Amino acid sequence: MTDVTVPKPDMIKADGPQRDVSSRDFTVRRRSQSALVLRRFLQHRLAVISLVVFLVLVLLSLFAETWWQYTSTTITDDLSQGPSLKHPMGTDSTGHDLLAKVLAGARVSVLVALLVAVLSTAFGTVFGALSGFYGGRADTLMMRFVDLILTVPSLAILITLGATIAGGGGDPIVIALILASLSWLQIARIIRGLFLSLREKEYVEAARCLGASNRRIIFRHLLPNAVGPIIVNATIVVAVAILAETALSFLGFGIKFPSTSLGLLVAEGQSAASTRPWLFYFPGLVIVLIALTINFVGDGLRDALDPQQNRVRA
């Protein structure tokens, strides 16, 4: 079951910045940076296990229909039953199989979080790159903007947006957009800081002398050097977004029926915590499991991509 989960080395190698030097004739076996990273990541056992667990969870929820007999809309005759072989997570008062609901909820929650990560990373990277690359007054202005937004309690903005833009519909895509609109700030700051120092490097000057356009310099020369922090940050955004989505849905400003999400399931199960505990604890546990595995993966990636903070050597 593990062979699906680990990216193949040559797949990663392809986007490493140093691939041009490949034809040199060395006696030592060549190790691209990505191979090194992968090696370091694989040594972080907890991160690898977490990645496997997370991917298994995602696959199970994506293909729930093929392996589990119930769907989230199946109405069975078992009302409010505790966990059993037939219903491993029990059923609710309508007769839904909770496992099927949790799988459906996990699918939505994870997709929302991934969408948030992709959108915010893309936007934040471009924003930060432009700010850092051009510097000067534009940089000051753009970064002041980011700093200012960072001081507003984001949950308040999310609640306002959830209550107004989402209009109570609770469409997962809208919720993802709302979450993404506030998640790009961190990555923008990181990339900007990185670009400020990278743009002074000699190879940038060299590229410029060769007549490379700004665009080419940003995307072909600078960005590949920022891949590490981008990936690490995107991972963290996924974990944060999962929790933010659940919090928002819990407060009633996020995803709503007939869509479902893990946060919504916990919110619905809240009143049942002491009478029908399975309705409250199973969805919550799955949230913790997903967020925890992503956080560990992020930790592993950070260690692997940042040799200075090298935990693996011990």
Place this chain on the structure above:
Amino acid sequence: MYAFALRRLLISVPLLLVSSMIVYALVHFAGDPLRDLEGRNPPVPPAVLEERRRLLGLDKSLPEQYWNWLTGIVTGDFGPSVKGIDIGADLSRRLGVTMRMVILAILLAVILAMVVGVLSAVKQYSGVDYTATLLGFIALSMPVFWLAALLKEFLAIRINQAIGKTVVYTIGESTPGLEGGLLTKLADQAGHLVLPTIALAAVNYAAWSRYQRSSMLDVLNSDFIRLARAKGLSRRRVMVRHALRCALIPLTTVVALDAGAILGGAVITERVFAWHGMGEMLLNAANDQDVNRLLAWLMVSAVIVVLFNLVADLLYAYLDPRIRYA
């Protein structure tokens, strides 16, 4: 010093302007806040609705409404509320309730983060370090409301059963109509504070202890510490007087930066523990589309965040003698 504080406050004015404009527009376009009065049976007379809209200023154009709000807020007038609430009075009551929880939670989280962070840095890769890391990650991955429910079910009820009476409360910020002296009231408030404070502190503690750990590691590996040790200073003295003091600077920044997030987190904790603080106000205002109440929340929160940053700046000066604010 005062000039510095003033400057910091002034910097946030454009932010408040922009964000208040955005919130105003968002709420405006979300629809008429009085529409639930329409379509009642028997019907509310249209003239009554019109009059109430006029009193709320809803009959004016968006820029006019915003301008009225802005000129009002400068003089300390929060404007009328859709629900007829005196926003200023309501806010001042709620502010104390929320800040009680927020400040305690920050203190608790900071102390825990310092202790755990330093310990796991000093004993890097030991059992303590790994346990702390694992616990931190779990706390970081747990929804606040879920943790809160766990605390209620497993901590509060167990403690109360063990003692035989209710000392840890699960609802509200105090017992209403409580008779007794100051001490009784304080004990009562403390009993109500325990769970929300732990819940709110847990998440932040997790992130902060990680920061503390890595900044402590950086400091421990630096030359001046090695020098201090070589000079013959005791390990303890080096740790407390030199290393910890330096390693606290990054933590201070992070705590100040997270002030907004903590206020946000308080919204959830207040909801779970049925507190009547600022969080409840925010949620109600959002549900009622009560723009003036929403903005009042935003303004006060922004001021709090600025104040936190100010305190952080002052702490820098204390922690790092090189920094002086003229």
Place this chain on the structure above:
Amino acid sequence: MSAHRRTLKALPVALVLSLAAAACGGGGGGTAQPEKSGSSSPAAVKTGGSITYAADQEPTGFNPNTSKDNGTSVTNVIQGILPSVFVTQPDFSVQLDKDLMESAEVTSESPQTVVYKIKQNAKWSDGVPVSAKDFNLMWKAQNGTNDKFDVAGTTGYEDIASVTGSDSDKTVTVVFKTPYSDYKSLFSFMPPAHIAEANPAGVEAGWNTGFDKGMPVSAGPFKFGDFKPTDSLTLVRNDAYFGPKAPLDSVVFRFLPESTTQPDALRNSEVQMIYPQPQLDLVSQVEGIPGLKSETNFGLSFEHLTFNTTTPGLDDVAVRKAIALGTDREAILKRTVAQFSDEAKTLGNRVYVNNQPEYVDNGTQYAKADAAAATKLLEGAGYAKGANGIYAKAGKPLSFRLSTTSGNALRETQGELFKSQMQTLGIDIKIDNSPSKVLFGERLPKGNFDIANFAWVSSPFPTGNKSLYGTGGGSNYGKYSNTAVDKMFTDANAILDDAKKAEAFNKIDKVLWDDMVSLPLYQKPTFIAYSEKYANIGDNASLEGPFWNVGTWGLK
């Protein structure tokens, strides 16, 4: 916010102690024997003590006749303070408050004239008599001629020609311009006119906002004590009350908006009484707490599906009937309210609910789901099943939106069950919910729905139904129109005899079944739980709510 709250004014939401009046009187030392429920005298209780109630909402002000304060959070508090002429009893009969009134009688039918005689000793707690002036302000504020008054509605009051006081204002003669058979719903929760009129900004301001901070005087068993916004509100015994004195020293309303916290609050003795919307876990949690009494009742509000008769497809009565026949209401009950109350039944009437004496099951042919009959109806009307299993005519499939208030778990379940039942029948249902504010404030009035699930509140005063089912009625969201029904409403609304009136309204309901305007589902349960140390607490499942007899509550 729901229709539940919206129709509040249609009922005589009133405080009355007619039951207390039947007791031996005296301050809590009565020894009357309890009789059958519904007309029992209060049990003997001790004087003194206090009770704390978990209120889910904070009152916004204290004049429930304004649009701002027209809600149960306000009426619960004000029940023990403001006087009302009539009060709906737990058995839904309407009775005069005999502590306040000598009599209220119709003395002429043309023009309709009602003479109210107020008790000589009835006075506000500051010594000012309750008088025709209070009646007069109610009429002046709510007759719709002065826009400056904020009022929740003008029904009934707009039909009044004059309100005159005589016999030093202790007799009030009300003459109607147009007959209004539900006159007993008028003059409930009368605020003190002398306080409103003394407002420096004018009587309108006195009425609209003068009572926002509290109610300075009382003509009930309790008076305003202490109001700590966001925390609690305390009522204390009104020693100047002219009726039997309240046994309890005080009643505390503690604001606990999260109903999920209420069982814990009960268990911790932080509150002694709750009245939440019942829900499976809440009921079973409360039933597991020792030392409590709890009961489930069935109130006046009922769940139903309203059909938009202008939606293509739904404009065909055969389709509406087929939907009704294909809806297994028993199955919906079984998975919703029947889980915590085995007495829940389906409802066969739109005007009266199961436990009202006027109730008749007019929808017997829909009592059981009948898929075969539904199919026959659809096929008879020219619909044929397409390849996707959905009926269609002329290329148009039967596909409708089902809308309800989002975030309401019970209704979401109902929607899901209805959707799956319709799927089986061959009708496609798409769920399209909105927050209650949007549903009631925008979508229903604008007709932006196909099928809507919400609650209506039935009442001992059925005349309000005209605006629900009459052509062009303000709450006729389905745009149903039948001139015969309009005529029947006009006739029925003028009948002053209760029995004949009930008969006329049941006849109307039969026509509404034939036209399948809406499908009633079931009567909504109410749930009350309180510490068994207290006596005389009991629900009044009409909109009076549990505080209808707060003046008799006491410690055993």
